[in-house]
Structure formats: C-alpha cells, structure tokens
Amino acid sequence: MPVYGRGLQKFRGAPRFKKHGHDLGSMVEQASLQTSFKQPAGSGRSIGTVISFGSTPDIYTFHFVISNALDASRQVKVGKHVCVLENDGLVIGQIVNLVKINEYFLNANTLKESRPQVNFASIFPVDQWEYVLGEVNVMGFYPVLDGQKKGGAASLPVVEKSIVPVSPGSSVQAMIPELLEKFLGFNSLDGLHLGTMDVDGLPVKVDLAKLFQKHLAILAMSGAGKSYLVSVLLEEFIKARKAMPPVIIIDTHGEYTAMFNASNTKNKFPRTKIEITGGSFIQIGTPFLTGGSFFNYMPNMSPVQGRDLMRVFNELRQSKKKFDLQDLVAALESDAKLGKKTKEALEGWLYQLGQYGMFAATEHPRLDEMLKPNTIAVLDLSGLTSSKQKQIIVDYIASRAFYLRKNRSIPPFVLVIEEAHQFVPQAAAENAVARHTIETIAREGRKFFASLCLISQRPVNLSTTVLSQCNTQIVLRVSNPYDLDHIRTSSEKITPEALKMIASLPVGSAVIVGSAVNTPVFLKVRPREFLVDGKEGGLLEELEAFNKQP
Template structure:
C-alpha cells in the first residue's frame, strides 16, 4: 500500500495530515486510515475509515521571517547556493481531511456507518484502493443506472464502476447542476446509453440542441438496441423516424394556462369555451366574434395569446369558409397528428427512450409538448392501483434549463401550476420523476431542490450556485465548496440518499463508452455490475 501521510492533529470535522515528503496530495483525494493497523494482517477483522482531503496548506518549523530573509538573499544574489538543512523535515504540507465512512470488515463481511469517532492518533494514511471498497461488491442487477467510475482526486479507479438503483433514483428526481462546458450533455448521454436496453424505465428527453439522438454524429442511435428501445420525433425527422405533429384538438385549457399568464376573466373564458365546444374549442375561439358569457375584449386578447403561443391565424377558403392557418410545422388541424401524444405515451409505458427534437421549437412550444405528454402519463399512472403500478416501468423526463418550469417565478405565477411542478412534488408516489439540468440552481425553490434526492454535481465557479447545491445535498457538503469549484470537465460528485457517502466520480467520454453497446463489439459490458446502494 502507498503511504501518503500521517495524522498529526485536528478533530472529527477536520483531521490534519502531514504529507509525506515527495508526495503531492490533491484536493478531493480519498485516503484510508486503519484503526487496527497491522502490515502483516491488513485485511482480516479490520476497522478503517475513508477520508477525503478538503484543503492543503504549507507548514514549516521555521518562522515566516526566516523564510522571507532566505528568499530575499537568494533573489538578490547574496548567496545563490543557500538552502535548508534537511528540507523534507523543516518544510512540508498539511492537509485537512474529513472522515466520509467508517468500515468494519470481518473476513468477507462488511459493515459501514457514519464516522462517530476519531481514527487512532499518529496513524499512517494510504491511497485508497479497490480492496478498500470491497463492500461495493458486484451484484447481479439489471435495474441500475451507470454514472461513471470512482475518482480519488484526479486518479480514476477504472475497475470500480458507480451504479445507483435506477427505479429509486429516477422516481425520486435527479438534479444535474453545472456551468457551461463541464460535461452535462456527455453525462446525460452516458446515463441514457446505460438505460437504453432496460424495459424498467421509460425516459422522455426534451432535446433543445438535437444532440442526443446523433443525427449527424455518434449518438444513441448507434446503440445496438436502439431499433427496439429508442424513438425519435422531430419536425424534420431523418428517414425511418417520426414526424412531430400535434393536433390542436389535443390541447387543453390547463396546458395553455401553464404556459402563459391568463387573467381570471381569460381563464374563465377558456374553460367556458372548452366546456361548450369540447376538443374544437381552439377552432371555435378563432371562428367566432361573439360568445355568450365572454366579453369581446377578453375574447380578442385570448385570440392574440393563442396566436402567439401556437402560431395560429385565421384564413378563408374560396367559398368564404373560415379555416385555420399554421405558421409553424408543429401544430395542425383536421385529423393530422391526433395520435402523436398517445403513441409517445404508449412507447414510454413500454420502457422506451423517446427523444423529442425541440431545437426548431420555441420555448412555449417545447414546454407545451412536454406538458401534454407528461399530463397524460401522470393521470394514467395516478389511476393505476398499487399492483398495476408495480408492473409498470418508471417514467422520467429530462428537462434542460429547469428554472423555466421549476423556478420560483414559474411556480408562483398565476399560470405556474404546471405539470412539471406537480411531478416534482407528487410524482414519486406514482413512479414518475424528473431529471432537471440547470446552471442556476439558486432560482429553484428550496422545497423543490430538497425533493431532488440525487444530485450529480459537476464543476461550478459561481459561489451562489455552489451554496444552493451544498445546502440541499443529501450528505453534508459544507466543506466541499472548493472541491466543487475545482472539478474539471467530466468530474462530478454524486450526492444521493441512495449512496453511503458523497462519491467522487469520473464520467467516461460518451463516444468511448457507447462502443461497449455496439453490434460486433467483443468487449461488450458484462451484466454483472457494481452497484452502490443505500
């Protein structure tokens, strides 16, 4: 084992470690200290603690004044050969580390618990190895979500994969907070690739950048099971995929209210229209100039709002009959697109991944499509009894720029009673969850952040955002502010109620990871997986 340092002081919050001369400890590095240290019998009936380095400082046996004098003499050329006597003893580094997990091993049995006592004073510490994490023994499980590999500082344990229980994690919501360029999209692609062959989860992906399917690059379409488990909808689909068309008859007043502000009079008007005309309420709104019980000005403003959201306008044919025109290719009338929402929800209930290319849609259109699908699924799942629900796959929706629908302003506005907020509060009871991606976690109310029981935290240089993430994490990350700020692209911390501790991970590059799932690859990933569970 590689000795890295020795305990020289501190307390349970911060254990002080003198760094071994010549070694370079890193922030975020995982170390192990044995409470019953015996080099001859290291892995039998063993108690040990896993620690993580939170900070590192210079220390010296000499006063700062002597350092400054010696530095000045060398800089000014008074004695260029000047040096320290036994510098490895006089000058050194001291790291502050936090105990993460206490482990008791008796032969092949492991017990883990939160650290409640200090390791033995003056004991040496070692680099963490796979042997130290043997309590994460591989289990036969298909219901798992791959996130990456255990990371210690910048060192990756390639033979130790990190999985969490997919059903639990997806239904209890996942938050992916990070600034631009830290690898959010790569992480989501890796997660989707891991889940694509599973029938236990249906994933709705609202893709505003058209980057997950892989229309012009490597993507989920290159997975060997994509033909059976992946569907792609776009207003401009490639050959063999589905055209995204929504029939206006499918749109309800509640969905309109969730996307735009309606006064009380306008809200009453849309429900009156829907009650009177049923699925034809939007057409009749544009087809008439007077509706009993609706003020003409209210009707006029309502038409303008619907026109802005849906891109609808009125035109007349050669016989003078009123027709609706559509400025955008998403919405149509007649019978076109009547089955789109049903087809998507059926695919999700079959455990498929459905990608909606929203790159050509504006914000209201993207959110409306997602709302229509989720609303139908939510109320379907709500109607199932316990036994029926248990047999259904869990449902999750990936939404980018999450504050648009989960932010304080969106949740508290008069029209903000949207289905995304409902799922955030109640969805886990009915096996429906969110995967919320955002740069601005601080805009999401604390009550919603607290419901996001798994957080995959990537690098973030904004102090306000780090504070919001740390405050709502499943584990105590109060000492991790600097670690989160220093995370490089592809590095993350997994804080979840389904893990024993906050696990530092390295996320693989998607283009490399998907090779394990491509036809003809002899190195296809084994079904025996390492699962970190609570």
C-alpha cells in the same frame, strides 16, 4: 489559522502500529473478506501516522504525518480516501489539505542572517527534516463484524457516524477499492458507469434506482460538459442488458437529434428504440386537456369564463370522443347559455391558440404507445421560434406522461429537460406555462416513479422548489457566485470543501452529491463509446461550409 511545524517531532517513516491487539493491515484484509471480496495486491498499505495537533484528533478531523517509506508521498493527494483502525472498525475520512513542512526554514531570522550564496543542503541534512502533514475530514465509521450469517453469506456492515476520535500513533492506510465502493454506495455489478474518481481512480458506477429514486439535476456553466455527460448517461441506458425505463428528452437545441442521427444506434443496438419527433410534427390531443391546461394557456381568462369554458368542453367530450379546437369553438358559438362578451373573449383566446397549428383531435406522438421500456423519445423543439409554443408542448407532454403513469398505463419514466430554467424559472413569469406541472411532478412524482432530469446552465434562475426536490445533483464547473450560492442553499449535502472545488473544476469533471452516493464524489466523466456529436465542426468549419454553399 494553524501554525504548522511548531512542537512537532520529526518522523522518519511510519512503523506498523497496532491497536487493541489488531494489526491494521490484517484488519482491512478481514473487512475485505467479510464483504466477499478478495483483497487486491498492493492496496491498503500504510501511508502515515496520526499525530496530536492542536485540538485534534477529534470526531471530525485528524492530522497525520505522511510516511517516506515506499515513496508514499507520491500516492497521497487531496481528495484521497483513507482509513484508521479504531474500536474494532475503520474510521474513514478524506484528505482535504496537505502542508509541506521543514523545521530548518521555520524561522525567518535564520534565513535573513545567512549569506545568499549558502547552500543549506550542502551543510545540513535539510531533506531529513522535511515532512508532509495531511489534514483529514472524518466521513464515517465502518464496523468490522466478527460473525457471518448462516450459509456462509458475508455480513455487510452499515456505515455509522464516527463518535470516537482516532488515537495518535495509529497507522493511516489507503482504502481498499472494494471497501471504498461499498462505503461510497457504488454498484460495481450493473451500475451506470459515468466515469472515474479523480484521485482514488475508482470507476464510478452509480445505481440506477438511487440516481432516479427522486429526481436528478445536472448543473454547469455553458461549455462545461453537461450535454456530454447526458450522452454518457444515455449510452448506459442503451447498452444495458436489463429493461430500462423510457426516457423523454426535451431537446431545445436539436443536439440530441443530431447526435442520434450521426451515431447509427438503430443498427448497433436494435434492442433500444430511438424515436425522434420534430417540434412542427407534435400534436396536442385536445380531448386530453384539462381545466388547468386552459387556465395555463389563457392566463387572462377569469374564473367565471373558465367555468363556462369547462362546462362546454365537458359537454363536448361526452358527446364526441375525438374533437379539436375548431370543434370547441363551434360548441361555444352554439351554446345558448353564454353571453355575447364571454363568447367573444373565449373564441378570441382559442383562436390565438389555434394559430400554433398543433391542437388536434389526436396526439402525436402517442405517448401511451411510444413510452415502452428501452425507448428514448427525443422531442426536437429547435425549429420552433415561439417561446410560449415550446412551453405549451412541455406542459402537455409532462402532464400527459404523469397522468398515464399514475394510471399505470406506462412504465416508470425519466423526463429529461434541457435549459430547465426556461421552463421552471425561479421568478414568476407570464410565459412559464409548464412551471406548475413540473413542480407538481417534482413534489409527487416519487410516489409514482416519474423522475425528472433537469439540465441547466443558470441554477440561480431555476425554481428552488424543483431544485430542492432533486435528491441527486451532478455539478460540473460553475463559477458564478450567485449560481454557487443557489446550489448551496438547495442541497444540504454539498460540503463547503466541495463548493470551493466546483468553481475550479476542469471541463469534463464533476461532483455527484445526494442520494445516489453516500458522500460527495468527484469524477472525470468517461469518454463516450459510440455516441458522437452531430455537429460538423467549430466556428471556422461552419464558416467554410457556409461559403461552399451555391
């Protein structure tokens, strides 16, 4: 545990230090100009001075004393990004701790021997000996290039690993917003606006291609704002001026159905097509099923029985383009090669599947016709009571969409799965019919631009195989220690500092880690612009509405 205050000299403001013949203020301005930006007024000013403290500065950490000039202490908060000039570039870091020190009060014996009524401030200049010490974790090195490309286009440097410690006495400066955008990997022109950074106040505009380069996971405890964040993401899809990939939403609770019905998006944004299909209207195209589908839906079937079933199924598919489950049963009954016991077993399992009433000759909705750019398809499963029926629907939709995408019959798509831990559980479950298909998309979908967006309130119950393939994670408040540990083991880019803050995040705040950003970003999710909740109110309002029913 470091002992703050001992051996530190008193700082009464920080002068403008120079290093290697450069002034830090002009250096930041030069970096801003070389990235084709105009420096905003009032940004990039000095907030403190680097000091030697313990074994720092090193390439990972440095400490600085915050300047009292210009009341900089009010601007300096934990989480703020800062920079220091070093080796013709900027060492960029983030403040991880602030400690207020006053050397008058370092010695407990001094206070013990004093009289209680003594007011130190009236006798000694106590306030002049008080200062704030900041601890900074180094995040990278941003080289400032001397030349520019031909034709006047600015050269954009690449963030590198910092290999040289900052120098004691160097000036610590706040990051210019434009430079911070580039460092974090934001897309300020046409990125998806999800919110605002908690401390730096910068709009968080995430690049669509980076966000869905592989897969996305949105994790949070119940009531922390997962669905609200997804609705903000959908708003960005809806109001985008360019073509957006179709989105399939597995709506387990009917909240997206209610939201779109209440928001009247069809008239406001006619360019975006909203398709809502209730679970009881979903039909599975029997001719599109595969051998793997039958093994998933009928797990007690033996390999020999499965081989016989697929032989009859393939013969039926060659003779008829459209057929349903009843046609398949009839083909089994008329097949002379099958034994009596095999027929009875297969017919019994197919009869159980037929009780769901959703296996038909054609599928509904037609995915190849519905999944077009700028389309949001909501599959509302809230009216279904059978867990296995929901699993079969999710398995079919996921496998069918992935098949169509591999054959380039549909554009790149995003499959949003609410309560993902139910469909892709960590532990093996008999009814987890969709698990194999979703894990396959998680492993192979990137090659075909088939992206998953998994939403879960119990990360510990979510398959590690799938979660580890989600290169970007947006985590809202999670307090369960088992969930936190599961998130830590599945994402190498979550720092210990970020993990500590996740448990205390307020509702509506989140952290983005992974491929979409260059370093973890804490943000406050922005207010929705036009989508509204379809719910009528809370518990008391619902109770009052129920009592008014005839």
